[in-house]
Amino acid sequence: MTTTSTRPTTERPVLDAQSLWQKDKDHFIHPFTDFSVFKDEGCDLITDSDGIYVQDAKGNRFIDGIAGLWCVNVGHGRREIGEAMADQATRMAYFSTFNNLSNAPAAELAAKLAELAPSHLNHVFYSCGGSTANDATIRLVHYYFNRLGKPEKKRILSRNNAYHGTTYLASTLTGIASNNWEFDTLDHLVTHLSEANCYRRPEGMSEAEYCDHLVEEFEAKVAEIGADNIAAFIAEPIMGAGGVLVAPEGYHARIQAVCRANDILLIADEVVTAFGRLGHFFSSEAVFGIQPDIINCAKGLSSGYAPLGATLISDEVYEVLSTPQGPGGVLSTGFTYSGHPVSCAAALKNIEIMEREAICENVREVGPYLEQQLKTLSHHTTVGDVRGSHFMMCLENVADKDTKTLLPVEARVGDRVAAEAQKRGLIIRPVGHLNIVSPPLIWNRETVDRVVAILDEALAATTASLKEDDYL
Ligand SMILES: Cc1ncc(COP(=O)(O)O)c(C=O)c1O
Known part of the structure; x- marks a missing residue:
């Protein structure tokens, strides 16, 4: 399964990232917005996309680990x-x-x-x-x-x-x-x-x-x-x-x-x-x-x-x-x-x-590998559960694996993991104490390996930051 885009490289207008960020913050009421953060920080603008990747207005490129929002199943930039x-x-x-x-x-x-x-x-x-x-x-x-x-x-x-x-x-x-x-x-x-x-x-x-x-x-x-x-x-x-x-x-x-x-x-x-x-x-x-x-x-x-x-x-x-x-x-x-x-x-x-492109077949082939590889992350202090099936996966973060006690909401553990992953070039979705991985269905084994390596680092960094802030 290819993970490269079918999109041609055409000239596109250069976007004014700062002006767009401001317009967005001033006028766009987003679904599911945490206004305590939005009013200061606004939004990341995603402006370009290509196969398994998306790019923000500042030119940062990320692996899309959420298929937009469980939807870009065939991947981005399909000219057809x-x-x-x-x-x-x-x-x-x-x-x-x-x-x-x-x-x-x-x-x-x-x-x-x-x-x-x-x-x-x-x-x-x-x-x-x-x-x-x-x-x-x-x-x-x-x-x-x-x-x-x-x-x-x-x-x-x-x-x-x-x-x-x-x-x-x-x-x-x-x-x-x-x-x-x-x-x-x-x-x-x-x-x-x-x-x-x-x-x-x-x-x-x-x-x-x-x-x-x-x-x-x-x-x-x-x-x-x-x-x-x-x-x-x-x-x-x-x-x-x-x-x-x-x-x-x-x-x-x-x-x-x-x-x-x-x-x-x-x-x-x-x-x-x-x-x-x-x-x-x-x-x-x-x-x-x-x-x-x-x-x-x-x-x-x-x-x-x-x-x-x-x-x-x-x-x-x-x-x-x-x-x-x-x-x-x-x-x-x-x-x-x-x-x-x-x-x-x-x-x-x-x-x-x-x-x-036999995309369902790809999911049946790569999906179990994704499950298996994500499960290797269970050794991290905060990972209480890794669950899901095929290209629909989730990590549940906890304070204590034996009791399954959650971290306090203020610790924003899901956000922390997602932010650490994003710093390393991967977008996953935080939902409270959970992190969801629901990629485009064109991921191959090599992509899975890259993603799991990023998550490994992101989870280690999250544990360190939670300790620093006395949540662990
Ligand atoms: C299972 C399920 N049903 C319904 C919806 C709502 O879909 P929409 O946001 O397109 O209205 C969603 C969205 O995530 C969903 O996951």
């Missing part, structure tokens, strides 16, 4: 994708997909997604990203049960530490408490269950017992709320932003069985796990052996080259959704940009590249 988008933008950049109108890339992509997805998922509802895909899904699920004459089935089961986005309903589905600090949520619609966290499972429980425990909790919650009041369960096959939490063996299949037995729809949020991150286009069936009623994807669908989300819907659910209403009634949901032609053209080219 840019050209496909430019062709579509100049041929027909936009026209409505409401009612009886469509466009070529949207139709082509819907058919391609139906081909790639588990065989019962043959219908696609487009949105603009992951949050809107999840939000739209819940609206459709409620509509589905209304149409079946079961309007009481409204509650959605989700899990603590789940991340499903930040539109109003998606943020309620999200179970990461800090994500909703000082924000309101639509609590009457969502109930959260325990996340599956093998590292922090109850003391003395085997993984199999832990699985039983989680399934029993699920069943008890269904009994308490009443299956007649529950519409769906939404879950990431592996939790991403909540800490790359891999459920115990058999968990998903057993939860699916409980859902089926109780007429609860199963929604897999594959915004991160689809499009190769776990070595398959979709992971629900290929990795976890489940057949969700609905799969949501975004991010890697277009490798982040254009905003796009898609909800893949089973034949059974579609049959209900597509039953005509009375005179004048239509399926009144969707967005101006549903099936945006330029985004769909980007996704089609992205999928073509993934197939041609």
Whole structure:
């Protein structure tokens, strides 16, 4: 697998880094900003990219260890994708997909997604990203049960530490408490269950017992709320932003069985796990052996080259959704940009590249090596756990490995590790006390070796700085 870019070296305008930094700080409200830092330090501007690398406005080059934000799966600077988008933008950049109108890339992509997805998922509802895909899904699920004459089935089961986005309903589905600090949520619609966290499972429980425990909790919650009041369960096959939490063996299949037995729809949020991150286009069936009623994807669908989300819907659910209403009634949901032609053209080219370059195969080959090599970092004082699967990995930093006690929040251990890595030419993602590694899917073994060497140094430097500041 090559890690060099396909982008030609063309003349590009020189950017005024200082002026851009100032404009950004003065006018751009960023998602997920810590204003205590932002107001003084502003942002690093990423201005260029190339294969596995990104470059900031000051000319510093970094290995991208987060694929932008779990999304640039085929790597940066793919001219082919840019050209496909430019062709579509100049041929027909936009026209409505409401009612009886469509466009070529949207139709082509819907058919391609139906081909790639588990065989019962043959219908696609487009949105603009992951949050809107999840939000739209819940609206459709409620509509589905209304149409079946079961309007009481409204509650959605989700899990603590789940991340499903930040539109109003998606943020309620999200179970990461800090994500909703000082924000309101639509609590009457969502109930959260325990996340599956093998590292922090109850003391003395085997993984199999832990699985039983989680399934029993699920069943008890269904009994308490009443299956007649529950519409769906939404879950990431592996939790991403909540800490790359891999459920115990058999968990998903057993939860699916409980859902089926109780007429609860199963929604897999594959915004991160689809499009190769776990070595398959979709992971629900290929990795976890489940057949969700609905799969949501975004991010890697277009490798982040254009905003796009898609909800893949089973034949059974579609049959209900597509039953005509009375005179004048239509399926009144969707967005101006549903099936945006330029985004769909980007996704089609992205999928073509993934197939041609056997990118899923690369993940299946290099992924286990990445896991194995990251695990060699466990000897560091602060590394309590190294977990994940394939190109979706995480380090959990702790103060004490035996007790798994966390460092104080003020120690900002995740930020420290990320900053030390960045100084050495690698961007990884800090999330509280965690560090996430979720690279473009074109990393090869040599890149893994370079990354692990950088992380080795970064973790040693972090331990030293934590000691210096009396946190260890
Ligand atoms: C599993 C999952 N679902 C949904 C979302 C939200 O996607 P977006 O930010 O495109 O709205 C994310 C984003 O990281 C995600 O990881």
